[in-house]
Amino acid sequence: MARSAITSGNLFTKYSPSFFKIFVFFLVFLVFFIPIIRLVLLSLSSENGLSLSHYVEVLKNPVTWKTIYNTIIIVTGSTIISVFLGLLTAWIVAYTNVRHKKLLNLFIFLPFVIPSYITTLAWTQFMGVNGPVAKLLNILPGHIQPMNLYSLTGIILVMGISHYPLVYLLSGSVLRKIPRELEMAAKVSGGSKYISLRKITIPLALPGIASGGLLAFLASLDNFGIPAFLGIPANIRVLSTYIYEQIIGFGPSAFAKGAALSVILGIFAIIGTFFQWLLLRRSKQIETSRVDKEPRVILPGRMRLIIETLLWTFLIVTSLVPLLSMASTSLIKAYGLDFNLQNISFKHYEFILFSSSKVQGAIQNSLQLAFIVTLIGLFVGTYIAYIRVRKPSLLNKSIEVMVGLPYALPGTVLALAMIFTWLEPIPGWNPGIYGSIFILYIAYITRFLILQIRGSVTSLLQIDGSMEDAARTSGASPYYKWRKILIPLILPGLLSGAFLVFLTALTELTVSSLLWSSGSETIGLVIFNFEQAGNTTYSTAFSTIIVLLILIGFIIIFLFQKYWERKVLPNDDRN
Amino acid sequence: MKIIKKTLTFMFILLLLAACSSNTETTGTANNENESEEQTTIEGNLSFYTSQPDEDAQKLVDSFTEKYPDVKIEIFRSGTEEVVSKILAENKAGEVQADVLLVADAVTYENLKNEDLLLSYKSEEANEIPESFVDKDGMYTGTKVMATVLAVNTEKVKELPDSWNVLASEAAKGQAVMPSPLYSGAAAYNLGVFTRNGEFNWDFYEGLKKNEVMITEGNGAVQQAVAAGEKSYGMIVDYLVARAKADGSPIDLIYPKEGVPVITEPIAIMKNTKNEAAAKAFVDFVLSEEGQQLAAEIGYTPIRNGIDAPEGLKTIEEMNVLEADLSELYEARESDKEEFSNLFGDK
Numbered sequence: 001m002a003r004s005a006i007t008s009g010n011l012f013t014k015y016s017p018s019f020f021k022i023f024v025f026f027l028v029f030l031v032f033f034i035p036i037i038r039l040v041l042l043s044l045s046s047e048n049g050l051s052l053s054h055y056v057e058v059l060k061n062p063v064t065w066k067t068i069y070n071t072i073i074i075v076t077g078s079t080i081i082s083v084f085l086g087l088l089t090a091w092i093v094a095y096t097n098v099r100h101k102k103l104l105n106l107f108i109f110l111p112f113v114i115p116s117y118i119t120t121l122a123w124t125q126f127m128g129v130n131g132p133v134a135k136l137l138n139i140l141p142g143h144i145q146p147m148n149l150y151s152l153t154g155i156i157l158v159m160g161i162s163h164y165p166l167v168y169l170l171s172g173s174v175l176r177k178i179p180r181e182l183e184m185a186a187k188v189s190g191g192s193k194y195i196s197l198r199k200i201t202i203p204l205a206l207p208g209i210a211s212g213g214l215l216a217f218l219a220s221l222d223n224f225g226i227p228a229f230l231g232i233p234a235n236i237r238v239l240s241t242y243i244y245e246q247i248i249g250f251g252p253s254a255f256a257k258g259a260a261l262s263v264i265l266g267i268f269a270i271i272g273t274f275f276q277w278l279l280l281r282r283s284k285q286i287e288t289s290r291v292d293k294e295p296r297v298i299l300p301g302r303m304r305l306i307i308e309t310l311l312w313t314f315l316i317v318t319s320l321v322p323l324l325s326m327a328s329t330s331l332i333k334a335y336g337l338d339f340n341l342q343n344i345s346f347k348h349y350e351f352i353l354f355s356s357s358k359v360q361g362a363i364q365n366s367l368q369l370a371f372i373v374t375l376i377g378l379f380v381g382t383y384i385a386y387i388r389v390r391k392p393s394l395l396n397k398s399i400e401v402m403v404g405l406p407y408a409l410p411g412t413v414l415a416l417a418m419i420f421t422w423l424e425p426i427p428g429w430n431p432g433i434y435g436s437i438f439i440l441y442i443a444y445i446t447r448f449l450i451l452q453i454r455g456s457v458t459s460l461l462q463i464d465g466s467m468e469d470a471a472r473t474s475g476a477s478p479y480y481k482w483r484k485i486l487i488p489l490i491l492p493g494l495l496s497g498a499f500l501v502f503l504t505a506l507t508e509l510t511v512s513s514l515l516w517s518s519g520s521e522t523i524g525l526v527i528f529n530f531e532q533a534g535n536t537t538y539s540t541a542f543s544t545i546i547v548l549l550i551l552i553g554f555i556i557i558f559l560f561q562k563y564w565e566r567k568v569l570p571n572d573d574r575n
Numbered sequence: 576m577k578i579i580k581k582t583l584t585f586m587f588i589l590l591l592l593a594a595c596s597s598n599t600e601t602t603g604t605a606n607n608e609n610e611s612e613e614q615t616t617i618e619g620n621l622s623f624y625t626s627q628p629d630e631d632a633q634k635l636v637d638s639f640t641e642k643y644p645d646v647k648i649e650i651f652r653s654g655t656e657e658v659v660s661k662i663l664a665e666n667k668a669g670e671v672q673a674d675v676l677l678v679a680d681a682v683t684y685e686n687l688k689n690e691d692l693l694l695s696y697k698s699e700e701a702n703e704i705p706e707s708f709v710d711k712d713g714m715y716t717g718t719k720v721m722a723t724v725l726a727v728n729t730e731k732v733k734e735l736p737d738s739w740n741v742l743a744s745e746a747a748k749g750q751a752v753m754p755s756p757l758y759s760g761a762a763a764y765n766l767g768v769f770t771r772n773g774e775f776n777w778d779f780y781e782g783l784k785k786n787e788v789m790i791t792e793g794n795g796a797v798q799q800a801v802a803a804g805e806k807s808y809g810m811i812v813d814y815l816v817a818r819a820k821a822d823g824s825p826i827d828l829i830y831p832k833e834g835v836p837v838i839t840e841p842i843a844i845m846k847n848t849k850n851e852a853a854a855k856a857f858v859d860f861v862l863s864e865e866g867q868q869l870a871a872e873i874g875y876t877p878i879r880n881g882i883d884a885p886e887g888l889k890t891i892e893e894m895n896v897l898e899a900d901l902s903e904l905y906e907a908r909e910s911d912k913e914e915f916s917n918l919f920g921d922k
Contacts (some may be wrong), residue, residue: 063916127803150789229796232755233789235919245916246756248656255667334823338726338800358629412657416664423668435622435672513653514661526629529652533628533815536799 007449024401031446032402034425035417036266039409042420054260063237064261071268073239074155074227075220077475082216086167087209089311091201092142094175097295106554110319110547112165115524117225117531118543121435122322123158124149124229125329132325150234158226163219167212169496170458174208177462180296197575207280207461211454214276218408218450221268224510238267240410242392247412255416271410272402311575323547330541348541350506355523358526359542361381363549365437370505373444374452377501380445381452381517382494388453389460398451400452407450411510418443418515437520439563443511459490492561507546591830604870616678618645619850621857624662624673626655626760626842631873632677638869639860646853654793655679659687662845666692674848675857677718680710680838682716682767685905687843694844696855702860703879703889707898709841717839718861720876720891723765725829726801726809726816739831742808743782752789752800756915759793761812761838764904766911768836771899775833777868777914784919802826812838814874817887830889834897840876 042051059063063428069396111119127133133146148154178201186196202209227238237245239261247258261447297309328339330348339342352359384403387396406414422442424432433439463486471481487494509524516525525548625632629652636648651658655678665671671692678684687693688710698714708717725742727735728760731750742751767776790796794812801816802824813835816828823917842861844854860866867877875889876884884890 020910125803128803228792231791232758248654248660248758255664258807334802335799335819336804336824336826357633416660419661419664420668423670425666427669430669514657517650529629531795533630533795536795 003303016246021387021464024380027380028384028399028402032406032449033570035414035421035446036405038416039259039262039413040418042256043263044258054256058257058264058311064242067237067239067242068264070152070236073152073223074159074238075217075268077152077156078159078163078220079213081156082164082167082220083209083213085160085164085351086169086212086216086253087165087205087480090168090175092307093310093465094172095295096297096299096304096307098304098311099298101347101557104311104315106551107315107319108168110167110323111162112503114323114543114547115224115225115527116162117229117509117524117528118326118540119162119322119545120158120226120229121540126322126325132321150230152234154199154234155227155230155236155238158230159220159223162223162226163216166215166500167209167217169500170212170215170454171205171208171495173493174458174462175483176292178204178292180292180294181297196361201205202401208458210279211458214272215274215451215454217372218404220267221265221272222356224410224412225508241269244412245411258413258416262409265410265413266405266408269405270401271403272408277397314451326540327544330537330544332537335536348537349545352542352545354536356538358521362521362523362526365520366506369437369444369522370502373441373448373505374498374502376445377449377452378494379500381449381497381501382456382490383462384449385453386461389457390465400450400457403453404450406446407448411447411508412514415514418446418511432500436513438517440512440520440522443515444505444508447511448504451500451504452494452497455491455500456494458497459493462493463489480495495557495561506550510513533547580614580775585718587760612692615896616645617643617853617856618851619647621646621648621850621853622651622672623648623677623679624651624658624675625855626653626658627652627677631875634873635861635869638865639857642860643853646856650856654758655683659683662687662692663690665880666690671845671847674843674850674854675842675844676844677840677861679726679840680764681715681717681841681901682764682904682908684710684762684841684843685901686908688714690710692846694846694851694854695842698855698859698862700859703881704862705878705880708841708878710841714841715841716858716862717841717878719840719870719878720731720828720837720868721761721840721896722835722837722876722889722894722896723761723810724813724816724835725831726798726811727827727829728804728807729825729827731804731807735827736808736827737832739779742788742810743779743786746785747786749787749807750807751783751786751809752791752797752806752811753783754794754797755790755792756912762810762907763796764838765810765836766915767904768899769902770899770911772897775884775918777918779883780915780918785888790919798826811875813888814866816873820887826885832895834895836897837891837894843860862914884916 020281043054044052046053089104092098093104093108095520098104114122127146127149129146131146137144137146151157182200182204185194186200187193195461222240224240224244225235228239228244231237231241241260243261243265244253246261248395329335331344331346332339333343333345384396384399388400407416418439419434422431422439424430467485467489468481471485477485507524508522509528512522512525513528516522523542527539527542527546530536530542623632623636627635629650632652634755635817636650642645651661651673653661658676658678662671662673662676665673676687684693693714695713701709701716704717710716725736725739732746742910743749751845753880754762756766766780769779770777789800789806790799792809794815797809797811798815798819800806801811802819804825813828813830816826819826820828842858844851844858848854862879864882867879867882871877871885874885874888876888878891883891
């Protein structure tokens with residue numbers, strides 16, 4: 001790796017002061033770095049110049065320590081659950097001969113596709129006193145109560161389930177690329193299945209697992225919806241809700257305190273990224289880039305049935321049931337009535353689809369936002385990923401950390417930093433970006449670019465530098481190299497990244513809620529506003545429509561991928 | 576690579592263009608506004624920040640612009656605390672963008688008044704509004720009356736209670752729900768008022784804590800919990816319950832005999848408004864008979880004398896209002912919240 005990095009580095013320095021590179025650095029600096037600098041400065045500000053007084057004040061408060069403790073427990077717990085579930089499902093789907101893999105794929109994604117404010121709503125309804133679990137337990141003897149979700153365990157579970165698809169997505173594609181010959185070699189040399197897993201599969205899959213794990217970690221660190229919804233009733237604070245509470249509840253003096261807390265949160269994000277780097281430092285590169293979709297572990301009939309049953313039960317409980325519980329709420333005439341034929345009505349859907357002027361505008365805005373942000377992410381994110389993988393200088397690595405920070409900050413904090421930065425980027429000059437829909441584009445790129453970078457890095461790590469060297473020595477131009485070699489090979493990985501960006505951008509809530517102005521409503525905002533105004537039936541109806549739309553999008557991407565495999569990669573092995 | 580370069584150059588130019596065009600747009604309208612002020616015609620742009628539900632804010636704006644078709648109003652809607660944070664952040668970053676503000680309660684406005692962000696304007700229409708709801712310096716005026724009431728789930732509670740004390744009773748153990756004062760402006764107001772009334776004090780909240788009351792982020796969640804029967808009793812703003820009841824949810828509201836805390840969703844003009852004439856016309860409209868009638872139609876108790884409350888709600892004359900000194904509430908808000916957070920915190 002070191003050798004190829006140097007050679008391709010030389011290749012790069014030839015093009016080095018290119019406009020493109022300068023543009024990317026400029027963009028990263030402007031968009032990612034300045035808001036963070038503004039935030040750090042704010043946290044250090046005091047009447048007599050710079051001082052650490054806000055940090056001292058914050059760290060003296062025992063509530064802060066309790067909050068940090070809660071955050072560590074919740075983030076660690078939910079990341080472990082996410083990695084475990086993600087890796088397990090990815091391994092089963094990639095390696096074994098279970099049936100209906102495409103359908104499995106879809107169900108594994110559902111918890112991620114549904115925005116977390118909807119998931120949480122659905123879960124509390126599912127587990128609530130009137131929910132299906134309670135009704136079922138009522139029939140059973142004894143006085144078993146459904147689990148109380150308003151607790152540390154509840155938050156950890158819901159977060160873990162919401163974020164495991166991130167791990168699934170990033171480790172699944174890596175697993176498929178591990179050459180089976182290596183695993184077979186281990187077996188032939190007398191190694192047990194366990195040894196082959198420990199010595200071959202896990203180390204080779206590590207880039208994917210670590211990337212997915214890091215995203216799950218950052219997502220949990222930032223998540224506001226789940227701890228706000230489940231934590232407030234249980235008096236459990238985490239950093240994201242605590243910062244929100246400070247900024248929102250305690251006036252202008254609290255901005256600096258909130259900023260100091262945000263910096264503390266940022267430090268956690270850096271620690272997580274560092275930990276991932278430690279893990280990956282010794283990870284191995286795979287020489288082939290062949291995607292191998294043939295099952296490697298052939299389960300005998302009965303075993304397969306048992307695993308399939310377990311898997312489907314898990315998926316139905318985690319994905320389908322909460323979704324159905326949400327959909328059933330949207331069909332009830334008035335919230336709180338029983339779900340039976342007399343009480344069913346479609347009037348909420350009628351309102352959403354035909355009467356509400358906001359809804360169509362919001363769908364249009366969000367689609368446009370998500371689409372453009374994804375497109376920009378594909379280019380810029382892949383480029384950053386490329387220089388990060390092929391030319392891992394300190395500067396290039398720090399770009400990745402910089403880009404990752406806004407994803408870890410709570411949405412509200414990022415939004416405030418955006419206001420500070422973009423209202424008057426240069427004192428006395430208001431470019432009019434803030435207050436237009438444009439601020440949302442910038443904010444979304446700031447927040448979600450890291451998802452694309454993680455996806456692209458993961459797939460680029462799988463391609464040995466020698467491929468590029470070969471292209472170069474055969475006289476291929478960089479453009480030709482990308483078009484003919486890199487892009488076809490990494491496209492599935494790029495698309496998974498793009499897909500994450502698209503979905504998260506489509507239903508984003510926290511950043512938009514402070515930055516929008518009329519005319520730039522987003523889907524998340526409209527749903528949240530319905531919810532806040534007490535119109536749960538509207539919000540669930542709209543959410544159901546959105547989930548259906550996303551499912552349709554899923555199918556389209558699916559067909560596209562199939563087409564790609566068939567037409568563009570004709571030599572690749574397929575099922 | 577070339578193509579990527581080209582695409583990015585193109586996007587970058589697009590970015591710059593968009594930034595520039597929106598820039599000229601804003602400066603253009605700003606000039607118009609200055610001219611229009613001299614002619615005192617009512618036109619131009621208004622930026623309206625509010626915490627009212629979207630639909631209601633839209634209805635208000637629509638009926639105003641019907642009267643003044645040359646005014647274009649942009650709405651920013653969020654929870655009171657978010658709206659205020661946004662204004663304070665804008666102020667810190669250089670310039671407040673809002674022209675007119677309509678959020679939950681007077682205490683919030685005392686804060687903004689103290690920060691010198693409001694414009695004094697005594698609307699003629701305010702003469703018909705009870706004096707205690709109009710700021711004496713003309714900085715802000717109440718626009719409607721929202722009482723915090725007791726909500727019950729009618730399937731679970733057969734005998735309707737008549738006192739707040741039911742929340743601390745055995746029947747309500749683990750069965751009550753209220754919004755968090757750390758997140759909801761109305762709840763923060765209630766906290767200030769209850770703890771300053773001899774009958775309640777902090778004992779009331781300590782009783783709630785002992786009775787395992789559930790705390791939610793906002794009033795909407797309280798309504799859900801009670802309507803769904805997840806909890807039997809709730810502390811909540813009146814209009815949400817009246818609406819849900821009218822829709823057929825199994826929920827009812829009670830004005831307890833001890834009295835109810837009332838917030839008034841005041842309206843104010845921001846000091847650095849770029850369109851004073853339109854802002855004043857908007858305030859006049861909201862307080863006018865027509866504007867108040869509209870509020871009643873939407874489902875709020877109007878604040879202006881002589882206009883009936885919508886079905887299921889009481890008018891201000893029929894209510895027994897629990898009050899506390901405004902400046903004291905303002906001074907103590909942070910410490911109240913902190914004390915609440917300590918009382919209910921998990922330390």
